[in-house]
Amino acid sequence: MGKLVSQIFVSLDGVYQAPGGPQEDTRGGFEQGGWTVPYAEEDFGAFVTEVFGSVDAFLLGRRTYDIFAGYWPKVTDPADPVASKLNALPKYVASSTLTDPEWSGTTVLGGDLAKEVTALKERTDGEIQVHGSGALLQSLFALDLVDTVHLLTFPVVLGAGFRLFPEGSVPTAFRHSGGRITSTGVSIQSYDLAGRPEYGSYELPENA
Secondary structure, X not given: OOEEEEEEXXXXXXXXXXXOOOOOOOHHHOOXXXXXXXXXXXXXXXXXXXXXXXXXXXXXXXXXHHHHHOOHHHOOOOOOOOHHHHHHXXXXXXXXXXXXXXXXOEEEEOOOHHHHHHHXXXXXXXXXXXXXXXXXXXXHHHOOOOOEEEEEEEOOOOOOOOEOOOOOOOOOOEEEEEEEEOOOOOEEEEEEEOOOOOOOOOOOXXXX
């Protein structure tokens, strides 16, 4: 049984939109794309390399898939830890409109997301990684299909853009499984899903 593992970049106010460049995702008139770029350095790169070192398959949303497919097939250095995995390993893209993907090794999941992703987990031994793909990730969270999240929080408030956990998200508890801070202040924290939140009270005991 495979594990569904997410790697996602967010701002301090929870925005995931267009982390990598100005034209990556301008929906809603978003003009702040590329907000992660100033914080990239060796610690950040080392973590990304670690993550890609343990992947067995990729599950991507259509927008992220199109961005990746337009870039990574052109990176042909076999020593590149990201390109070598993305180009060689199975890729699954959740889309109801993509019919003929050109990137080799791509399978389109166009039906019932819960059934298809559950089946994908059952036939994959290791990690199925979701990179970016915020809208898909929200659907996977709502279906309780995510096992682990690598949440990279960047020290910037954007004030606009699509948020990873908007109003109406399914209440979810996480268990912290590791973390580090990069030299530029990016907080890299790993969480395993732990079911629903538990609640309590800080009221004073009656005999106090």
